[in-house]
Amino acid sequence: MSNIFKPYQASADLFKILAHPARLTILSILRDGEQCVCHIEAMLKLRQAYISQHLKVLKDAGIVSVRRDGWNMYYHITCPEVFVVIDTMFALSGHPEPIPHAHSNANCPCPKCHPEAGLPVSRQVIHSSE
Amino acid sequence: MSNIFKPYQASADLFKILAHPARLTILSILRDGEQCVCHIEAMLKLRQAYISQHLKVLKDAGIVSVRRDGWNMYYHITCPEVFVVIDTMFALSGHPEPIPHAHSNANCPCPKCHPEAGLPVSRQVIHSSE
DNA sequence: TGAATATATTCGACATTCCGAATATGATTA
């Protein structure tokens, strides 16, 4: 492509990665520590494959990495600097400060959130919150 | 779309605007003051219509505004806060500080750069720089 | 080994963006 664009190509590419609300939401969930896919799934109530696709984009961009633990894949942030960009943009678009990620352990079936951690999610008892 | 994304939609939209090297380059030119389209054209050596298309995107997003002066349209930044985001991203992608925009007046035929300002560009004498 | 589980990949339809070519618009000068 045009040679003039060269210095801004990398920035533009990274902006493109951030230009999707699903990915921004996923990053906000990973922000305060690693989470497995099923946790993200439970939080966002979105299809697993859909989340996996976005996680792949983030991973290919070097923003997150994965660690396997038994059945589960735990994703974590490897480039926390992106949050400086994201927070600035978030403030710019009307939000004074980042939204804290509410870990609603009660409704999340993943082994990290659930008391009976380690059991297959399908065998865990979901505690109704009332 | 999904309700969960709502808080991040505006941020994602703005990221999308910034996710193009041509637009980042144009913004860097406008950074230190308004410029007419033909100045941008001369700096980037790109087709006029192409630049106009990107300027429209930036204008629709509320990042720049236009002022007419005779034949020329002068664009200027109306949302300088975006540079906080851009600079942060630029630093993140390997550049310690923003690239200063070199106004090479000698080669730019626009009325703002040229000594015989006010004449149609086509009638101006381009001073070779040697 | 085979079934169950969490997650990943592939495929395809659809939407959007990119960008060149051609043309239109609106201001200015003769």
Add this chain to the structure above:
DNA sequence: TAATCATATTCGGAATGTCGAATATATTCA
């Protein structure tokens, strides 16, 4: 008014992104 000038818009094809459905993979348990 007609020609000229800077800039804008429209159109269309190619490339890319989105996202659902189906399927594949790797791990663990029985």
